Structure formats: C-alpha cells, structure tokens
Amino acid sequence: xxxDLIIVGSxxxxxxxxxxxxxxxxxxxxxxDAFGGYTTIAGPIENYPGYRxxxxxxxxxxxxxxxxxxxxxxxxxxxxxxxxxxSGCFTLKTQNGKEYFANTVIIATGTEHRRLxxxxxxxxxxxxxxYCVTCDGPLYKDKTIAVVGGGDSSIKGVNLAAEFAKKxxxxxxxxxxxxxxxxYERMQKLGDKIEVIFQTExxxxxxxxxxxxxxxxxxxxxxxxxxxxxxxxxxxxxxRSELITMVGIxxxxxxxxxxxxxxxxxxxxxxxxGDIFNLFEGFKQDITAAAMGAVAATSAYEYxxxxxxxxxxxxxxxxx
Amino acid sequence: xxxDLIIVGSxxxxxxxxxxxxxxxxxxxxxxDAFGGYTTIAGPIENYPGYRxxxxxxxxxxxxxxxxxxxxxxxxxxxxxxxxxxSGCFTLKTQNGKEYFANTVIIATGTEHRRLxxxxxxxxxxxxxxYCVTCDGPLYKDKTIAVVGGGDSSIKGVNLAAEFAKKxxxxxxxxxxxxxxxxYERMQKLGDKIEVIFQTExxxxxxxxxxxxxxxxxxxxxxxxxxxxxxxxxxxxxxRSELITMVGIxxxxxxxxxxxxxxxxxxxxxxxxGDIFNLFEGFKQDITAAAMGAVAATSAYEYxxxxxxxxxxxxxxxxx
Numbered sequence: 001x002x003x004d005l006i007i008v009g010s011x012x013x014x015x016x017x018x019x020x021x022x023x024x025x026x027x028x029x030x031x032x033d034a035f036g037g038y039t040t041i042a043g044p045i046e047n048y049p050g051y052r053x054x055x056x057x058x059x060x061x062x063x064x065x066x067x068x069x070x071x072x073x074x075x076x077x078x079x080x081x082x083x084x085x086x087s088g089c090f091t092l093k094t095q096n097g098k099e100y101f102a103n104t105v106i107i108a109t110g111t112e113h114r115r116l117x118x119x120x121x122x123x124x125x126x127x128x129x130x131y132c133v134t135c136d137g138p139l140y141k142d143k144t145i146a147v148v149g150g151g152d153s154s155i156k157g158v159n160l161a162a163e164f165a166k167k168x169x170x171x172x173x174x175x176x177x178x179x180x181x182x183x184y185e186r187m188q189k190l191g192d193k194i195e196v197i198f199q200t201e202x203x204x205x206x207x208x209x210x211x212x213x214x215x216x217x218x219x220x221x222x223x224x225x226x227x228x229x230x231x232x233x234x235x236x237x238x239x240r241s242e243l244i245t246m247v248g249i250x251x252x253x254x255x256x257x258x259x260x261x262x263x264x265x266x267x268x269x270x271x272x273x274g275d276i277f278n279l280f281e282g283f284k285q286d287i288t289a290a291a292m293g294a295v296a297a298t299s300a301y302e303y304x305x306x307x308x309x310x311x312x313x314x315x316x317x318x319x320x
Numbered sequence: 321x322x323x324d325l326i327i328v329g330s331x332x333x334x335x336x337x338x339x340x341x342x343x344x345x346x347x348x349x350x351x352x353d354a355f356g357g358y359t360t361i362a363g364p365i366e367n368y369p370g371y372r373x374x375x376x377x378x379x380x381x382x383x384x385x386x387x388x389x390x391x392x393x394x395x396x397x398x399x400x401x402x403x404x405x406x407s408g409c410f411t412l413k414t415q416n417g418k419e420y421f422a423n424t425v426i427i428a429t430g431t432e433h434r435r436l437x438x439x440x441x442x443x444x445x446x447x448x449x450x451y452c453v454t455c456d457g458p459l460y461k462d463k464t465i466a467v468v469g470g471g472d473s474s475i476k477g478v479n480l481a482a483e484f485a486k487k488x489x490x491x492x493x494x495x496x497x498x499x500x501x502x503x504y505e506r507m508q509k510l511g512d513k514i515e516v517i518f519q520t521e522x523x524x525x526x527x528x529x530x531x532x533x534x535x536x537x538x539x540x541x542x543x544x545x546x547x548x549x550x551x552x553x554x555x556x557x558x559x560r561s562e563l564i565t566m567v568g569i570x571x572x573x574x575x576x577x578x579x580x581x582x583x584x585x586x587x588x589x590x591x592x593x594g595d596i597f598n599l600f601e602g603f604k605q606d607i608t609a610a611a612m613g614a615v616a617a618t619s620a621y622e623y624x625x626x627x628x629x630x631x632x633x634x635x636x637x638x639x640x
Contacts, residue, residue, distance in 0.1 A: 012369070015369065016369040016607065019367060019369055022502075023366075023367055023500050023501070023502045024500060024501055024502075025501040025502060025505070046343075047339060047340065047343055048370065049332070049336040049339055049383050049610040049613070049614070050368065050370060050371065050374075050379050050382050050386075050610070051370065051382065051386075052385055052386050052389060059370050062370050062371065062372065063369050063370055065372055066366075066369065066370075066371075066372050069372060070502075180343050180344060181343070181344055181345040182342075182343045182344075182345060182390075185345070261581060261599050261600060262600060262601055262603075280581060280582060280615050280618075281581075281582055283615060285611075285614055287336065287607070287610050287611045287614050288614060288615065290370070290611070291605075291607045291608045291610070291611030291612075293369070294603075294605055294608060295600050295603060298600075298603050
C-alpha cells in the first residue's frame with residue numbers, strides 16, 4: 001500500500017503529525033508499537049497547556065480520535081526495516097512481514113528506558129524490577145520499594161507511589177534531586193516515608209524467581225545490602241534510533257537525530273519529531289512533542305506538494 | 321513589585337510560559353492587552369492536539385485557569401516601556417503608569433493585522449471595515465461582504481461567515497487561494513455564494529459615516545466599483561516588535577525577534593515565545609506557540625537559578 005505519509009511512532013509527536021497531515025488531506029498511516037508512547041503511562045498530566053489535569057491515556061485517546069476523524073489510519077506494529085528507493089519512495093516492513101510504501105516518512109520513535117546493565121536485571125524485569133514508578137509503583141501497597149534515579153519521572157512516580165507504599169528509598173548517584181520544584185515540594189511533604197540515599201549506586205541485583213535485594217556501592221544504615229519488595233530503575237532515557245540510522249539520517253553525539261527546526265533531516269522526504277530529536281536541549285514534554293509533530297507534518301506536506309508521487313509503481317492506499 | 325518572571329502577552333505562548341513558570345515556582349506575572357490573543361477570536365479550533373474541537377476562547381480560559389491554579393498572576397495592561405538596568409533587573413511600565421521589576425522577561429506579544437494603508441481605512445474601522453472574518457463575519461446576516469486576502473484565516477472565516485452572509489467576494493492579489501486543503505474543500509462546497517476575484521487589489525475605500533464600497537485595481541463584472549455591506553481585510557500579520565526593539569533584542573529581516581531554539585535572545589535574561597519569533601518558518605499555530613512558551617519558561621528558570629535575584633533593590637512581590 002502506498003501512503004502520502006507514514007509516521008512511525010504513535011506517541012504525542014506521531015499522533016499530532018497525523019492530525020496535521022489529515023488536515024492537509026494526506027493519505028496517512030501511523031504505525032506504532034506502543035500506543036500513546038510514554039504519555040499513556042505517565043499518569044495524571046498537569047502541564048499540558050489547555051488541560052488543568054488529564055490522564056496521559058485520555059490525552060492520547062483524544063489525539064487518536066482526532067486522527068481518526070480526519071481519516072488517518074493507526075496500526076499497531078513494529079517497523080523493522082526502512083529504506084529509500086532510487087525513485088525517492090520509502091519502503092517499510094514490519095516485524096510481522098507487512099510491507100508499506102510512502103512518499104514521505106516522519107520518524108517519531110521516541111526514547112526507551114536506560115537499563116543499569118547489571119546481571120539479573122533483564123531476568124527479573126516485571127518480577128520485582130520495573131522501569132516506571134508511575135505505572136507500577138501503585139502495585140506495591142503497604143510494601144517497601146527502592147527507586148534508582150532522582151529525575152522528574154522518578155520523583156513524580158514516587159509522589160504517586162507514596163499513596164500506597166509503606167516506605168520508599170530513592171537511590172541517587174549524585175548529591176541532589178533534579179526535579180521540577182513543584183514535584184520536589186510534594187515529595188518533601190511526604191516526610192519520613194521517603195528516604196533519599198545520596199552518592200550511592202546499585203552494584204548488584206539479587207533474586208531467583210523474584211527480585212530480593214540490591215547491593216549498594218557504599219553502606220547505608222550499616223549495610224550495603226538493601227532488601228526491598230520492588231526495585232524501580234529510572235535512570236534516564238535513550239533514543240530509539242534504529243530506523244533513523246537505517247535510513248541514513250545523521251545522528252548527533254548523543255545518538256539523537258540531527259534535523260533543523262522544520263524537522264527536515266539530511267534525507268529528503270524523511271522527517272523526525274518528538275523525543276528522538278533534541279531540538280530543545282533535552283526539554284521533552286508532550287507539548288513540545290505535539291508541536292514538533294505538527295511542524296514535521298507541515299514539512300512533509302510541503303515536500304509532497306513539490307515532488308508529487310514518488311511511489312507511482314506501487315499500489316495506492318484508498319483515498320481518505 | 322519584583323517578579324522572578326514577567327511575561328508580556330497573554331496569548332497561547334504567554335499563558336503556556338506562565339503554566340511552566342508556575343510549576344518551577346517562579347513568582348510570575350503575565351501582562352497582556354488582549355487576553356488569549358488571536359486564539360480567543362479564532363472560533364472553533366480543530367487542530368489543537370488533544371481537543372477534537374474547542375472554541376478558542378475556551379482553550380484560553382482553560383490555560384488561564386491552569387496559570388491561576390499554579391499561583392501565577394494575570395493583569396490586563398499594555399506595557400509601554402521595557403528596559404534592562406545595569407544590575408540585570410528589567411523594569412517595565414504600563415500605559416496606565418504602573419511600574420514592575422523582573423529578573424527575567426518573556427516577550428510574547430505576537431502579531432497584529434496588516435493594514436492596507438489606504439485613506440479612510442482607519443476611520444471606517446468597525447464601521448463596515450473589519451480585520452477578522454471569523455469574529456465579525458457572522459454579524460452580516462443576509463448581507464454581502466468582501467474579504468481581501470486568500471490565506472488560512474481568511475478562508476476559515478469565509479467558511480463560517482457563509483452560514484450567515486448572502487454573498488461573499490474574495491479579493492486575491494495573486495492567482496490562488498493559499499489555505500489548508502481541509503478549509504479549501506469546505507469553501508468549495510459553498511458553491512455560488514462565494515466568488516473569488518483573482519489578481520485584483522483594493523485601491524480605494526469609500527464611505528462617510530459608514531463603509532460603502534471599494535474601488536478595485538481592475539474591472540470585475542464590468543466595473544471597478546464593488547459595493548458591499550462589509551469589508552474584511554485579512555492580508556497577513558506583522559510582528560508587534562516595539563518592546564523587543566526597545567530592550568535591544570535583535571530583529572530578523574522581517575522584523576521578527578531573533579532567538580535560538582531555547583528562545584534565548586541576544587539580551588541575557590530576555591526570552592521570546594510565540595508568533596513574535598519565526599522559529600518554524602512562518603508556521604504559527606496554538607500548539608507551536610504553547611510549546612515555545614514552555615521552552616521559554618524553562619530557559620528563564622535556568623537563567624534565574626544561575627543568576628539569582630538581580631532586582632534585589634526593589635520590593636518583592638508576594639511569594640506564591
């Protein structure tokens with residue numbers, strides 16, 4: 001099937017791009033392997049301008065409805081292959097073997113959680129080891145948990161999990177908590193329930209069928225062993241740049257996509273949007289992702305108007 | 321009164337900046353002379369990601385509520401003076417004589433309607449001559465109107481006004497209508513009610529107490545006179561860059577602010593956001609303005625953290 005535009009990634013950036021592409025009347029397909037991206041699991045969002053408070057999932061459902069209303073298609077799938085033909089047409093293949101053609105592509109694959117890279121980490125994932133306090137923290141009612149990392153998503157999650165957990169340890173490599181002041185204030189109000197272990201790292205993860213304890217880089221309360229019910233690793237994000245590399249888009253020194261403010265890359269017809277591109281120096285929000293998506297769709301539309309149908313040899317998708 | 325941050329302009333960019341500044345716990349004041357900017361009078365908005373359809377006024381009221389909830393102040397007023405003291409503190413004066421001090425400023429004054437610059441134009445404004453079809457078009461029920469300009473806001477307004485007006489002439493200097501395809505399609509469905517006069521300009525505006533007719537640059541239906549009940553001039557926007565110039569911020573060749581992607585200007589502590597800054601090559605939407613506001617607040621916060629209180633000699637505003 002040929003589309004005017006295929007957007008890879010169905011988070012805020014991808015869905016916003018699809019909304020704008022729909023208004024431009026482009027035949028648009030969104031392919032994503034995690035609907036709504038991290039926003040769906042972010043819990044309540046209070047900083048998306050226009051909503052005093054909305055659950056991330058609902059915000060993404062609203063965007064999805066907008067896309068559908070404008071005739072855009074959304075499919076679940078993981079794109080495993082992306083290349084540009086000599087004609088200028090892009091070919092995409094998904095893991096389940098489907099093939100698609102597109103005159104323009106927007107890559108909005110975002111980021112994924114950085115792992116600690118320790119033995120047992122992978123084996124115990126979802127067996128007491130987690131990567132999202134906001135998502136899974138509330139499962140630990142009346143239990144004790146440890147959160148590795150003192151950034152925004154970590155502290156926001158702690159504030160939520162504290163409604164359920166008995167005790168939360170926060171293990172921080174440096175000597176400060178680096179979160180929005182509003183989240184910091186909320187954390188402080190939690191009192192004794194929260195204990196921050198500064199200048200400490202997790203060196204080992206132990207457990208057989210289930211996570212049991214971590215070994216710390218230096219003693220805390222007289223021991224390097226810290227036994228808790230759940231371990232949450234929130235030590236940052238890394239770009240999901242496989243497709244970007246595959247199609248030949250240049251990366252910056254941190255392996256994020258290089259692009260200009262109009263989301264144009266060095267590959268004509270290929271655009272980026274959202275967290276995969278560090279336009280705002282690491283400031284990554286739903287509102288910035290959505291804006292980048294709108295801009296990328298606009299650039300894709302300009303490109304398509306200029307170059308016309310480059311996938312003319314392939315069968316067209318139905319006109320919306 | 322000293323604020324950590326004063327935002328000039330209360331449109332989408334300014335209010336979004338205030339939301340983020342509130343989360344950063346900055347003492348924040350928004351001063352604007354037109355609450356909500358053009359969005360409040362834009363009519364129904366269908367392309368703000370997260371809302372399938374919302375009236376522009378309601379969207380701005382939601383943002384305003386967010387600002388208030390986070391402790392930000394919003395005042396109506398027109399800032400007529402802005403300068404930076406030797407200490408680094410900014411002083412602002414409003415037309416009604418109030419004085420304010422701020423450690424950082426975000427200028428989000430947006431744009432204003434370009435005028436044709438013809439005799440009688442100013443005198444007959446609001447007496448049959450208007451600058452916003454969406455706002456005032458619906459007043460012309462069962463009447464005939466002429467709209468000068470074939471851009472997005474013009475055609476979006478025509479589509480709305482057509483529900484009321486008997487006949488609408490669109491006078492376009494070039495030979496095409498340059499609007500989003502979705503708006504173009506809607507216009508085409510209006511049939512005979514709409515008549516586009518291409519490659520034609522308005523040369524004169526006539527009327528005494530009230531607008532009466534225009535004189536066109538070339539005959540239409542045998543005459544250069546076109547008598548209609550209302551004239552709508554939608555020929556683009558120009559930046560409101562008085563304050564930017566006053567404080568020493570560099571302008572680009574089109575008199576928009578120069579800044580980087582983090583909204584930093586050449587004047588340390590002074591940031592810009594929204595339509596006053598052409599980051600996205602003329603693509604100006606609520607979603608991009610809101611993102612720029614969020615980024616500008618983040619940069620202002622970083623600056624404030626680094627430099628501390630530069631207005632220490634002046635009386636503080638109450639802590640939020």
